Amino acid sequence: MTTTQKTVPKTETGYQPGPDGLLLEVDDLHVEFHTEDGVARAINGVNFSLHAGETLAILGESGSGKSVTAQAIMGILDMPPARIPQGEVRYCGHDLLTMAEDRRRRTRGPEISMIFQDALSSLNPVFPVGWQIAEMFRKHRGMNKSDSMAQAVRLMERVNIPGAKDRIKAYPHQFSGGMRQRIMIAMSIALDPAVLIADEPTTALDVTVQAQIMNLLAELQEERNMGLILITHDLGVVADVADRIAVMYSGRIMESADVYELYRKPAHPYTLGLLESIPRLDQKGQELSAIGGLPPNLLRLPSGCEFNPRCRFAQDICRRDRPELLPVAPDRLSACHFREEIYHG
CATH class of the missing domain: 3.40.50.300 (P-loop containing nucleotide triphosphate hydrolases)
Incomplete structure (x- = not known):
């Protein structure tokens, strides 16, 4: 927060x-x-x-x-x-x-650092995870092998990987999905990004x-x-x-x-x-709603509002004019011709 x-x-x-x-x-x-x-x-x-x-x-x-x-x-x-x-x-x-x-x-x-969504494909399968984390320090901070590996252990411990010292030489496939994601997080924060x-x-x-x-x-x-x-x-x-x-x-x-x-x-x-x-706890037994249709083809975007083919509120202006992202309340922006009506219910 x-x-x-x-x-x-x-x-x-x-x-x-x-x-x-x-x-x-x-x-x-x-x-x-x-x-x-x-x-x-x-x-x-x-x-x-x-x-x-x-x-x-x-x-x-x-x-x-x-x-x-x-x-x-x-x-x-x-x-x-x-x-x-x-x-x-x-x-x-x-x-x-x-x-x-x-x-x-x-x-x-x-x-600026990034955690990718598929840890298994983002990690290199032929190198131990500790080596991959330590590479960040070798490449960007000029650390030697022993110091960079010590930093890798520290980061693995920080992201709550059990037995980090013993698992630093393990390969990505030897970890669960959650543990692989923790390794990706360790790599992403290694250099203290803003x-x-x-x-x-x-x-x-x-x-x-x-x-x-x-x-x-x-x-x-x-x-x-x-x-x-x-x-x-x-x-x-x-x-x-x-x-x-x-x-x-x-x-x-x-x-x-x-x-x-x-x-x-x-x-x-x-x-x-x-x-x-x-699902909501206060709506037990009620059928969930779904947004009908599919997202538009990016090669052929619809005229007007991009959401109009799937929108239950759509009118002629929605199919003709693209709405701007405009204020509807303090610190609130909406790109809808009928934002006031929807916001105020």
């Missing part, structure tokens, strides 16, 4: 956050993919910011653009076929998209392990006062850990709000549909 009293993280590159702890600003970001069938517009004008100690959850169905946004921030999109035709990603006021590649590499890892992006960090884990991983991330954020971007499709995962939520659909942010306000009073039909599709 937001911690404004602490000192903001120091940055190795000499970049310093603003006086209010502002770390990251994404401004009018567009990402497109050039394919044989045409241009797929994956990100269409995304805007958000992140402060030290804050957790921003980016929420949406598969294909909404969450992971592409994260990859654009990290600078790990394959270009081509990807292209960023416009927008800025400012870290401590410096645009990452126009930064020289060598400086971008020094920012990636020590300053911004951590967690892309579906609890995918394919059972609910008990999910809770353990989310609690661990919350503890680490509190210790280090990191800015955390949590990417997920699961409303239940973010309820207890996020400060703000940005709801994405078809490459756009459809709604942005404080987490408690969004759950209490959604201001966009898509958010309303997502909330109606999850």
Whole structure:
């Protein structure tokens, strides 16, 4: 959760956050993919910011653009076929998209780090996990083998891997899914980043392990006062850990709000549909609702509002004019022509 009293993280590159702890600003970001069938517009004008100690959850169905946004921030999109035709990603006021590649590499890892959603495919199967963690210190800090391995043990202990000293030479396949995810977390925090992006960090884990991983991330954020971007499709995962939520659909942010306000009073039909599709203790025995239809083809986005083919509130204006992301209440934004009606019920 937001911690404004602490000192903001120091940055190795000499970049310093603003006086209010502002770390990251994404401004009018567009990402497109050039394919044989045409241009797929994956990100269409995304805007958000992140402060030290804050957790921003980016929420949406598969294909909404969450992971592409994260990859654009990290600078790990394959270009081509990807292209960023416009927008800025400012870290401590410096645009990452126009930064020289060598400086971008020094920012990636020590300053902005990422946990990927599939730990088994993200870890190298032919190297012991301790070696992979220690490599961060060898490459970025110039440590020798023994010192870097000692740091790897320390990090494995910090993320609660039992018998870290004995398991440092074990390989990824010798760990459970939850333990592999802890190793990924250890690698991502090794260099003390100011911004951590967690892309579906609890995918394919059972609910008990999910809770353990989310609690661990919350503890680490509190210790280090990191800015955390949590990417997920699961409303239940973010309820207890996020400060703000940005709801994405078809490459756009459809709604942005404080987490408690969004759950209490959604201001966009898509958010309303997502909330109606999850089980609730106070609605035992009631049939869950589902959002009809499928997300749009990014090669042929619908005219007007991208959500209009699936929206039960859609009218002619929705099929004709694309709504802007505009205020509906203090610290509340919604990209819907009928945001006032939906918000006020």
